Amino acid sequence: MKKTTHQLKIGNSKRNFLFISRWGESLDIAYTTQQEGNSVKLFIEDKPSKEIGHGFVQKVQDWKKHLQWADIVVFDYTGYGEICEELRAAKKIVFGGSQYTDSLELDRNFGQNELKKHKVKVLPSKEFQNFEDAIKYIKQNPDMYVIKPCGEIQELKQLLFVGNDESGLDVIRVLQAYEKSWGNNFGKFQLQRKVKGVEVSVSAFFNGKEFLLPLNITFEHKKLFPKELGVSTGEMGTSMFWVKSSPIFEATLKKFEKTLEKNHFIGHIDLNCIVNGNGIYPLEFTSRFGFPQIFIQRAGINEPIGNLLYKIANGEKFTINVKKGFQIGAFIVVPPFPFEDKKTFNLFSKDSVVIFKKELKEGVHPMHLKNINDEWLITGNTGIALLISGTGTTMKDAQKMMYNRINNIIVNNSYYRTDIGDRWFEDSDKLWSWGLL
Template sequence: MNFLFVSIDGLIGDLAWRVRNEGHDVRYCIENEDEREITDGFVEKVVDWEEHTEWADTVVFDDVFGQGTHAEELRAEGVAVVGGTAYTDRLEEDRNFGQRELKDAGIDVLPHKEFTDFDAAVEWIRENPDAYVIKPSGNVQNVKRLVFVGEEDDGSDVIRILKSYQRSWGDKIERFEIQRRADGVEVAVGAFFNGEEFVGPVCINFEHKRLFPGNVGPSTGEMGTSMTWTGKNDIYRRTLEPLESTLADEGYVGYMDLNCIVNHDGVYPLEFTPRFGYPTIFLMEEAMETPISRVFADIARGDDPGIEVSAGFQVGVRVCLPPFPFTDPQTFSEFASNAPIGFESKPPSEWTERHLLENAPEGVHIEDVKCTNDQWRVAGTSGVVMTVTGMGETMVEAREVAYRRVDDVLLPNMYYRDDIGERWVEGEGDKLHTWGYLRD
């Protein structure tokens, strides 16, 4: 089949590469000129994706911020598309709207309030003291380090951060949400949707957003993920299942994820991700026994691909370079740009473009990588290089495999978290089982 992949910032390159390696013809468009060299040498690249929609049997979009509208328009023309709609784009971009939709569907949500004025938010917290979380909405929500989780029961630390944001980000943060903090296990639940219903097993995953081990430091997009697959468990029934009819009315096609706080009192969704999560989708690729190309082709046509997955657990570790998670072109130029990537298990005699493209080390999922002159190199501008995954019957085994593979990577100045998956082992898994939320 012919697959056309469309990305804003080059996030979906590993998927395009995997589909190509499954024997299909692939074309890949990255709209951001600064990121266009990502996956050079891995797949065929095109500049204007709209010129190739007639060629494509299936079109796959990777992000929101307007792509849902494009997907919706193509779908109306009879094109088989994996992608969102204007409505599902808004679920992620407008946090307050997403919370309203959850509440309207009969799903429990935490108390929250949206603001467009910092002074008004400060005054409201003083009148309603509690522990809160700050969540910017709109485009600026992609700056993940702006999400702040308060610790003080009177909200005084949140007030201090709001005043700081007012000085430094006041012209960029147009809307933000103040949400009451809840203690418990942070867990995400997701599944594929084929335009009519959720299909396949349910993905239970645990994001690790802070930069340093122990959940310390600035928030990033993601430093790693651990996950497992289940049947349609209690978390699914309390969150995704009530949304099924709405998503069917929209004709949504793709992966739908809800990040939640879970405790003995209930399940409280925090935010939507109506698209692939990164690096969650790489762990899903690793665990799927059904080819990812068949999953995309079938759900784009309203079919059930009968997704089969490996039992057990998966762990994904993000390998990064400076200046991630910050933006600093000079630092990127000095420490990351065009840096060569090697593997201890691959001797120089095997360093040919053909060999590595077809026989990459196990568990290596490329992100900002290109291949030039038989050499993998760092591409793009972010410093997010790759995700290395591992699987096992237990979370401990999956961690051991993943970190053994990370040790195989040769990349000067790289860094990563060494505690991905520990939260499950140290008690979060036991809590979820004790509370009954993973029961099928």
């Protein structure tokens, strides 16, 4: 097909990108956008994370002073929705959320009610303001539950607890422990009924009017240790693939298309679900980049990521050019991850060097790093060093590429999961049998 002048301009233009980051998580995207020939400036809000990205891209202290310079502003996290809307009203090109999508993610009760309003089946859940009422509720309604913190505290992923006791006794014990350690500072939380099945996410980019194809199907590995043992970390790794259509998408996210347009959303949105032979049960929204999802998606996208973000934010309608097969990624982390402990971080991890046995950096995504004299050093305070990705026509091919790349890297005291992607072989059989692939 012959390209129009406008399409050629978009493909060849070099632009000014201003990245607004909560914790520096979008360093890899900003750095890659710069390597593609664009000018990039990065602002990081969190003070302990301020060193992240130093030496990779230009850092700024006050992002508002650079708005006029920017051709596009990219927000990498939830909570900036009101600012995004103000900038869009001022005719800036913005990739980011809205007040509505902020609420979908941060206010779990709101998210569940919106799902019901859009005729999406949800699991029973109840919101609580204190532990005493929650414990009383479980005793009156014995069952398996999941504890889900709400608001900003949900970023402490180790606080999410998935119960296994059919009478809820394990959840009661955890709530009692939280009451002793957190008191009244915990804030709102949700108890959600637990069901067994396959945990799978469906996500898509949204250009302000409609979802762009293909869709992304993602399988997260959240526990610290292999075979889903240990504390919840948010994520240790992910496997994924792209599809033109999905029964899960049609039953859930697709129903939000008009609402997202009405509420001025332009960005990426993900809905995590539990699915089984009885149905599809949405768990929670992520209405921004997923981490590490976006890095692994980048490994599977066949066009410059900066160009992609600009076209989406500019309201372009197009099909994303992606690799066939599978993409996979694993975090390499260091102490005290997944916990916060400044003394441990300073003792074992701060300024540790990332060493490459061979100078091969394809599929290596810098996370909480700084670049000093061409040496990659760990900084920040959480201990997330790198995300390593791999791709392949089969899941085993993608795994092999990723773990070969991991074996090329030495980071003192580091650890990572050795089973990312293994779940796919059993999960895919179940999904096929339920008609969900």
